[in-house]
Amino acid sequence: MTPEKPSDLVQGTLDMLVLKTLALEPMHGHGISVRIEQISKGVFRLNAGSLFLAIQRLQREGLITGDWKPTENNRRARYYALTEQGRKKLSSETREWERQVAAIARILEA
């Protein structure tokens, strides 16, 4: 079975996915992209450019913070964690997303 080609993300959802990923535990850039790939079962593959842009954006909005920490392989990496604001943002974004998905589903099923 040949794996399907990775899809492009729906516009504007990357920020939400990064927030969701970080909601579980603090994570560095590579970890975030690996986790998103794993959870999406390879549907979403992140380009480094988009990922770090999203990280910079979220950081500037105060939704996540970054700290340098050693990794399990004894490297130094920047670990990002959700802030209180980021947590709120994630829950509101998630609700909004579910609302929209439900609406779209209703339209498609009609």
Add this chain to the structure above:
Amino acid sequence: MVSLRVISIGLRSLFRKQQVDRELDEELRAYLEMAVDEKMRLGMSRPEALRAVRLERGSLEVTKEVVRSAGWESFIEAFWQDCRFAARTLLKAPGFTAVAVLTLAMGIGATTAIFSLIEGILLRPLPFHDPDRLVLLGDHLGGRPGMSVTAREIAAYSSATLAFSALGGYTTASFELSGVSVPEQIDAARLNSQMFSTLGVRPILGRVFTAKEEDARQPVAVISYALWTNRFHRDVQVIGSSIVLDRKSYSVIGVMPGDFEFPLGFGHLYRSQLWVPLSLTTDELSDQHSGFWGYHMVARLKDGVTLLQAAQDADRVARQNMRDFPASLSAIHINGDVRLLRETVVGEVRPVLQTLFLAVVVVLLLACVNVSSLLLVRAIRQRREYALRVAIGASSWKIIRKSALEGVLLSAAGGLLGLAFAAITIRTVLNLLPGSMPRVNSISINRIVSGFALVVAVCTSVLCSLAPVFAAVRTNLIEALKEGARVGGSASHTWLRSVLVVTEVAIALVLITVSGAFLRSVQRMQEVDPGFRADHALVASFQLPLRQYPTDVAVANFNRAVVEQLSRKPGVTATAISNTVAASDVSPQSAFTVEGLSAEHWTLKFAAFTSVYGDYFSAMGILLLEGRTFTVHDDSHAPLVVIVSQSMARECWPGQSAIGKRMHVGGPQNPLPWATVIGVAADTKVPRDKPSIEQWYTPMNQPATLYGAGTPGNLSDPPTGYITLRSSVDPGSMIRTLRSTVAEIDPLLALEDVQPVTEDISAIEAPRRFNTELITAFAAGALLLAITGVYAVMAFSISQRKQEIAIRAMLGADRAGIAKLVLISGAKIALIGCGLGTLGSLVASRLVSSFLFGVSATDPLIYLACVLIMVAMTLLASTLPAVRAASADPMEALRSS
């Protein structure tokens, strides 16, 4: 909140760029290593893993760029880089940059300097509370625009008018200030107690005087900030201390703020240093004095009252006032009127300042055009570079931005330098301003003026960048590259350059025709015979303190001593004392009645009178046309005599000799004694560009001519006088003789304005010369800019056509022919520019015609001369490039390309 964080993070990356970059680098490297580790765990070799990661995740270098350029700060960074790049490019061409910056600095500096005059004089509100509601209230007298009132009218207007919330009265005065240091004659004003509250000003120290103090004639004084600073070294103890005015003690009760100046509008010839209560004397309020319009009133309009309503109200009260006139004034008719105080102060200088401002803006415009065309030439030279950069992917926006930035940088540098230049100019020009210019001490480089310079710099940068940006936009990539060595030949650019130069020639022509008309006016003024000989004459003014000289007799003794002792000095040929020098429209004036004219036919007219002691006509060099001059025998025992001016003789006794005719001061009802005309003197004219007024002279020894038989022996006003002296040697060398002689007679007396009459006259005629000099300086600047503009464009176009010219030379064109070619294109520019300029001058002539004297603003001779100068200068500017073109070695020219 969020935006604050965005800004602070942005600022951090802007100012701690290296650290932020390092962190990003490190993070991405860690990211890469982790991704590679993962691939290697799957069994790939390291190079394979690296390649796989790049394929999957994209190039990390690109990522770095993407992340870096996402923040807003990256725009600033790019801008900063562009700035540095533009600055570097400019510094690589130091000659070009210096010329451009200096040109702009001159333009911006001159404009800023003139603007600072406008700001200080016209735009700044008068230093009073709500000054736009303040009006000058006064009488129109016999159709004259003078706005003054009599002493009695101050009370009448104050109580009977309804349109004003407050009214104050004042009159100017002058005191001898002594007791602190050297005695000094200072300008002052007598104010009634309502004046300060009408103006709405408070002292910074102490208080102002009350109505009670005014009524009780208390000797109290409020002093100016300048006097407080200069004489009392800002000592707060000054309140309650006493000063000596006209040798009488006054106690200081207040100090006014530094910007307070009142009355305004006399220029720096008169600036009041202290204010004392008006306290009108019984003499001033007497019938005899009631025809003296020597007082002024300032009033504050009630809310909602218009100027017109106020004028009607004033006129109503004026009619009541007329009914209260004594019989001697019954023939006089007055109209009450009000004018905005601001207008009375600056109304006269406004058109001049506006014209100067227009002129200087024109110069600035020329500076912009010059710099613009310099930038354009550069842009054209750099076209291949641009084209190349566009070809390898630079956006044309980026190239335009760079061109524009060069203009901005040049203007910024020019603006800063210009501001410094303006500050220096202002300091020197303030001393050169004509004495009649009002509010001179409010002129300075302040925040408003600096802001103006900034705005001007921004505007110039836009103007300067227009042409090069236009050129950059029009750059045709393929053409520019294809043209090979021949850059700048494109028709549109040549056209643009020509338009710029023709504009310059036209604008410069407008300014030089205006300046020509101004210069000719000065010349015409100097051709006018002033009616007296100013050379070899010296003048000094003085004011005798009333305490020491309380009677006519004391004054007469002083006069006699001065004239007698001065006449004995070697080198002195004639000496006199008079109440005015070279009578003009600011001299004391009076109405008069000619014998034989019935009261019904009498109309109010004024003539200047000069009361003289000694040989005034010889001392001033005034020609006597008929009859005789006064002698020592024309004293109080002899019949009253007068000498009239030629124009007065002609006006009063047309077609007949004035000698033997009789006249007296005041209206026909005035019971003053008749005086007989014994001589006719030439008209004197100062300044020479104003029509002369009718004048007559009376001997100082016959005060009855002016005051009637009931002359009190005691004086009410301190007598002011002028000593005039004619010498056979340079009058400047007589100043010491004059001073020492007067000091022998009264060592305490302060002599003011001791100077040759020529200097006195030139001070009075200064406004016209000042305007003319400024306009001429601007015109010279404009001419210079236009000429350098023509030269630059010509030289550039020759350098562009070097090959073409070389080929022509090779094919046998002679050198003269080549030079002619260049000169012809110069002549074309000159002629088209002059044609347009002449049209512009015709438009400008309407604006300036009111400033001219004895010459029409459209005088064809001036136009012709200016056009000739312009054409000659343009051709001259084209000559050097033409000669260079003709003398170039063709082989050299061809090889160098």
